[in-house]
Amino acid sequence: MKLVTAIIKPFKLDEVREALSAIGVQGITVTEVKGFGRQKGHTELYRGAEYVVDFLPKVKIEAAVKDDMLERVIESVEKAANTGKIGDGKIFVFDLLQVVRIRTGETGPDAL
Amino acid sequence: MKKIFTLFAMLCALAIGGVVHAADTPAAKLYFDTGKADLPADAAKAVAPLIDQAKSAKVKLQVSGFHDKTGDVAVNAELAKKRATAVQEMLVAGGVPADMIVLAKPAETTGGGDDKEARRVEVAVFVADAAAPAAAAAGAPAAATATPAPVPNKGDVAWMLTSTAFVLMMSVPALALFYGGMVRSKNVLSVLMQVFVVFSLISVLWCVYGYSLAFTEGNAYIGGFDRLFLKGTFDSAKGEFAMASTFSKNTPIPELVYVAFQATFAAITVCLILGGFAERVKFSAVLLFSVLWFTFSYLPIAHMVWFWPGPDAYTAANVVDATNAKAGLLWQWGALDFAGGTVVHINAGIAGIVGAYVMGKRIGFGKESMAPHNLPMTMMGASLLWMGWFGFNAGSALEANGSASLAFINTYLATACAVLSWTLGEWMFKGKPSMLGAASGAVAGLVAITPAAGNVGIPGAFVIGTAAGLVCLWGVNGLKHMLKVDDTLDVFGVHAVGGILGALLTGIFVSPDLGGPSVVSDWVTGKTEYPGYLAQLFIQAKAVGVTILWSGVVAFVSYKIVDLVVGLRVPEEEEREGLDITAHGESAYRS
Numbered sequence: 001m002k003l004v005t006a007i008i009k010p011f012k013l014d015e016v017r018e019a020l021s022a023i024g025v026q027g028i029t030v031t032e033v034k035g036f037g038r039q040k041g042h043t044e045l046y047r048g049a050e051y052v053v054d055f056l057p058k059v060k061i062e063a064a065v066k067d068d069m070l071e072r073v074i075e076s077v078e079k080a081a082n083t084g085k086i087g088d089g090k091i092f093v094f095d096l097l098q099v100v101r102i103r104t105g106e107t108g109p110d111a112l
Numbered sequence: 113m114k115k116i117f118t119l120f121a122m123l124c125a126l127a128i129g130g131v132v133h134a135a136d137t138p139a140a141k142l143y144f145d146t147g148k149a150d151l152p153a154d155a156a157k158a159v160a161p162l163i164d165q166a167k168s169a170k171v172k173l174q175v176s177g178f179h180d181k182t183g184d185v186a187v188n189a190e191l192a193k194k195r196a197t198a199v200q201e202m203l204v205a206g207g208v209p210a211d212m213i214v215l216a217k218p219a220e221t222t223g224g225g226d227d228k229e230a231r232r233v234e235v236a237v238f239v240a241d242a243a244a245p246a247a248a249a250a251g252a253p254a255a256a257t258a259t260p261a262p263v264p265n266k267g268d269v270a271w272m273l274t275s276t277a278f279v280l281m282m283s284v285p286a287l288a289l290f291y292g293g294m295v296r297s298k299n300v301l302s303v304l305m306q307v308f309v310v311f312s313l314i315s316v317l318w319c320v321y322g323y324s325l326a327f328t329e330g331n332a333y334i335g336g337f338d339r340l341f342l343k344g345t346f347d348s349a350k351g352e353f354a355m356a357s358t359f360s361k362n363t364p365i366p367e368l369v370y371v372a373f374q375a376t377f378a379a380i381t382v383c384l385i386l387g388g389f390a391e392r393v394k395f396s397a398v399l400l401f402s403v404l405w406f407t408f409s410y411l412p413i414a415h416m417v418w419f420w421p422g423p424d425a426y427t428a429a430n431v432v433d434a435t436n437a438k439a440g441l442l443w444q445w446g447a448l449d450f451a452g453g454t455v456v457h458i459n460a461g462i463a464g465i466v467g468a469y470v471m472g473k474r475i476g477f478g479k480e481s482m483a484p485h486n487l488p489m490t491m492m493g494a495s496l497l498w499m500g501w502f503g504f505n506a507g508s509a510l511e512a513n514g515s516a517s518l519a520f521i522n523t524y525l526a527t528a529c530a531v532l533s534w535t536l537g538e539w540m541f542k543g544k545p546s547m548l549g550a551a552s553g554a555v556a557g558l559v560a561i562t563p564a565a566g567n568v569g570i571p572g573a574f575v576i577g578t579a580a581g582l583v584c585l586w587g588v589n590g591l592k593h594m595l596k597v598d599d600t601l602d603v604f605g606v607h608a609v610g611g612i613l614g615a616l617l618t619g620i621f622v623s624p625d626l627g628g629p630s631v632v633s634d635w636v637t638g639k640t641e642y643p644g645y646l647a648q649l650f651i652q653a654k655a656v657g658v659t660i661l662w663s664g665v666v667a668f669v670s671y672k673i674v675d676l677v678v679g680l681r682v683p684e685e686e687e688r689e690g691l692d693i694t695a696h697g698e699s700a701y702r703s
Contacts, residue, residue, distance in 0.1 A: 044483060045542055045543070045544070045546065046294075046483055046484055046546075046548055047548060047549070047552060047588040047589070047592075047602060047605075048542075048588055048589035048590075048592060048593065049482065049483075051481040051482075051483050053481075
């Protein structure tokens with residue numbers, strides 16, 4: 001099992017969710033986050049007071065998937081979240097040691 | 113602005129009591145042939161000066177017919193009426209509006225030195241009144257004409273009540289929203305709360321002693337205590353309301369609406385100051401400072417600029433000097449301030465920056481982000497200010513008339529000009545046209561047109577509005593950095609700078625050569641005379657200087673007193689956590 005974490009542009013969230021549903025991903029977790037990468041921040045000017053905004057808003061999605069789905073998941077996210085411009089985000093993949101479905105007590109791939 | 117108090121003597125009481133007098137010394141007498149109602153040959157010439165007076169000064173003419181003692185009483189009475197009617201028709205033909213002529217039957221229609229003298233019609237200037245002429249014109253027997261106490265015009269009263277509510281809206285919620293949007297989210301409630309409570313506090317003090325000290329006769333600097341707790345404004349036993357004068361003779365409004373209107377001005381002025389030291393001041397310090405500064409700066413400045421005995425006090429040339437001497441100092445100088453450039457905006461702007469200076473910068477100023485937390489709130493506040501300002505400026509005409517209309521369009525136009533000039537200036541010099549800039553431009557334009565509103569023509573509105581946007585843009589950018597003061601919400605850069613600009617330009621654009629209405633130089637006749645660009649500009653500059661000095665000194669001393677008594681600033685920890693939680697125990701937003 002793998003945990004796929006992707007940082008994407010906020011307005012790409014719907015497209016990514018649809019793409020993942022289409023290939024059979026059963027659920028994802030979404031968090032609004034801030035951060036910086038190569039895109040960097042911008043400056044804002046209020047009546048002559050200038051503020052540098054370093055952290056830009058992004059969306060983080062997390063999906064736990066079976067090993068055999070990994071490649072398709074990565075491909076779907078990459079395709080759906082791509083604009084070709086700087087700041088499109090990144091995908092991180094982790095090994096997942098255990099999964100438990102709280103309601104039934106199922107564990108492992110059955111719980112996904 | 114104005115003020116004098118005339119007690120409301122009920123017209124009907126006079127009429128019922130049968131008190132009768134001629135309106136004035138007759139200004140023209142026309143003599144008729146025996147038994148005839150044909151106009152004498154010299155009639156037109158005799159009444160020509162009166163027709164001119166009626167048309168230019170808007171006074172009513174009273175026409176009374178008489179007859180000699182020969183003949184039947186009823187026939188003679190009819191004859192006297194016919195003679196008066198003939199004269200009335202001649203006056204109408206001469207251009208006097210029919211409703212400006214009062215046919216008044218004298219109590220005794222016979223009389224005069226001899227019969228020839230008795231067969232006459234008298235035409236005199238009549239003190240305007242709406243009720244009596246109807247009765248007289250209808251031929252009511254024994255119609256009595258007195259010099260009646262003027263009755264307020266319902267249109268004027270309705271407009272002033274409306275304007276007063278508009279100006280209240282400028283503080284709560286407009287100014288509170290405008291300011292609240294510009295602070296950080298941890299302090300928004302503290303700003304809303306300060307505006308809400310200070311507005312209420314000053315309104316109460318206004319009715320206790322503020323109105324009396326500002327708008328009753330005293331000396332050139334401060335009024336007296338005649339109206340403590342608004343004593344004497346309403347006689348409940350007789351059901352009589354005291355009257356306040358406007359800018360037109362015999363055109364009073366109930367004093368209570370003037371009290372309320374001016375209350376909203378006093379209250380918003382103190383609220384404006386709050387922007388200078390927002391995000392770090394103690395709530396108790398805000399309240400104590402408000403009481404001190406209101407009492408020792410707002411009240412004297414309002415008295416000095418706005419108190420005068422009113423146009424009705426100027427009855428003849430020989431009372432002018434004595435009447436002038438009762439007015440406030442700056443009024444006597446001839447300083448023009450239609451709706452509060454000095455009294456409200458310079459006054460508050462100076463107190464604000466002195467506060468920012470005495471209190472010191474916010475923790476993290478220049479290092480941490482102090483960006484506005486909710487600019488839509490600021491935009492809504494600015495928009496409501498714009499709307500409310502129609503009450504502020506056009507209401508300051510105190511009547512629903514041409515002057516109010518002029519103030520209205522100027523308030524509309526200058527503000528739009530300032531939005532454009534600030535936006536274009538910011539776009540050119542700072543890169544992007546911002547919403548905060550447009551909202552600030554609107555307020556800058558409103559501030560600058562305030563002293564000018566009814567004192568300049570359309571050209572003045574264009575120039576003052578456009579200049580205000582650019583000058584105040586510099587005020588919150590260049591000037592603010594030069595002063596090195598943390599004036600949180602730019603009370604100085606917008607209100608003091610805009611107020612000074614408007615006050616000075618008012619002296620220029622009041623000139624009739626630049627489309628302005630000029631300056632009334634003689635309140636007996638209403639004659640206007642512009643003293644000249646340099647002369648009026650100098651008067652305006654002196655008024656600005658007095659206001660800056662007075663407000664600056666009073667504010668400085670008041671802050672020092674407050675610092676000794678309750679302390680000005682909150683502790684550092686509380687400032688970091690935010691005043692909403694630490695001072696008021698609540699948060700504006702939950703997630």
